[in-house]
Amino acid sequence: GIVHTIGDLASALSRYSGGPEPVTTGEYRLGDVRHITASSERLKSELGWSSTVSFDEGMAEFANAPLRAAVAVAVA
Known part of the structure; x- marks a missing residue:
């Protein structure tokens, strides 16, 4: 199949909803799961x-x- 990341999902939702681009810090929290497919x-x-x-x-x-x-x- 085709792999899509959470970043891909956030960017697509931003693009199609007219919202702001997602902020990516590159930092990880303790316990974060790096890859799930x-x-x-x-x-x-x-x-x-x-x-x-x-x-x-x-x-x-x-x-x-x-x-x-x-x-x-x-929400607004």
Whole structure:
């Protein structure tokens, strides 16, 4: 599959929601997990599943979902 980091996710949400770019310090906290990966290969091999929405399409849809506007207003 295609690897996406938390930084990729934060940047995409920023880009599609019009928010500020995420701040990256490069520092790590005690106990931070550096790398976790997941794979959809088992879903594909056992159930024939495959994604139909790209990462960017999914992030754009998520960032602009109707409920996002209500949350943004409530937080502001």
